[in-house]
Amino acid sequence: MSIREKLLNSRLIKDFMNPETLGxxxxxxxxxxxxxxxxxxxxxxLRDNWGINELLVNILVYTVIFWFNFLLNKFFSFRxxxxxxxxxxxxxILFVFNLAVGNVLLFSGIRYLLVLGxxxxxxxxxxxxxxxxxxxxxxxxxILYKKVIYK
Numbered sequence: 001m002s003i004r005e006k007l008l009n010s011r012l013i014k015d016f017m018n019p020e021t022l023g024x025x026x027x028x029x030x031x032x033x034x035x036x037x038x039x040x041x042x043x044x045x046l047r048d049n050w051g052i053n054e055l056l057v058n059i060l061v062y063t064v065i066f067w068f069n070f071l072l073n074k075f076f077s078f079r080x081x082x083x084x085x086x087x088x089x090x091x092x093i094l095f096v097f098n099l100a101v102g103n104v105l106l107f108s109g110i111r112y113l114l115v116l117g118x119x120x121x122x123x124x125x126x127x128x129x130x131x132x133x134x135x136x137x138x139x140x141x142x143i144l145y146k147k148v149i150y151k
Contacts, residue, residue, distance in 0.1 A: 021146065024077055024078055024146060025142065027076055027077040027078075028073060028077040028078075028142055028145070030077075031069065031072045031073055031076060031077050032069075032138050034072075035065055035068055035069050035072075036134055036138075038065065038068065039061055039062070039064075039065045039134070040130060040131070040134070042061045042064065042065075043057055043058065043061045043130055046060065046061065054111075055104070055107070055108070058107060058130070059099065059104075062098075062099055066095050070087075070088065070091050073145060073150065074087060074150060077145070077150075078145060078146070078150035080150040087149050087150060090148060090149045091149055094141065094144055094149065098137050098141070102133050102136060102137045106132075106133050106136065107129050107130070107133050110128070110129040110132055110133065111125060111129045114128060114129065
């Protein structure tokens with residue numbers, strides 16, 4: 001059996017390709033896109049207009065988006081109507097992990113590397129770290145939402 005056939009026959013691919021999961025992913029993507037636009041816009045507006053430190057702005061905006069994403073993913077993306085406290089608890093744990101690992105460690109690390117490559121104040125340093133972090137977080141969150149939080 002070829003690698004392609006093994007991949008297509010894998011449980012992970014079959015699970016992802018069923019209509020329910022595809023629908024969840026499309027709704028999750030829509031919520032994520034709207035959340036991304038809202039989060040990134042708030043990040044830029046607060047950073048550029050209020051003069052607050054980037055890291056503090058990043059944490060503040062991420063906290064606002066917490067409730068936006070939790071509620072829309074619960075009721076719209078995954079159509080979950082039960083276990084509110086349990087889901088909020090696990091979502092909160094994932095939020096803290098994403099905040100610490102994604103928005104603090106990765107943000108600082110990516111920003112540092114971009115400063116080395118492009119210099120402080122350059123376009124990539126100002127705009128790419130947030131976009132890259134959001135990509136990573138969105139990727140691992142879908143799997144955890146489907147398999148753990150909103151199951």
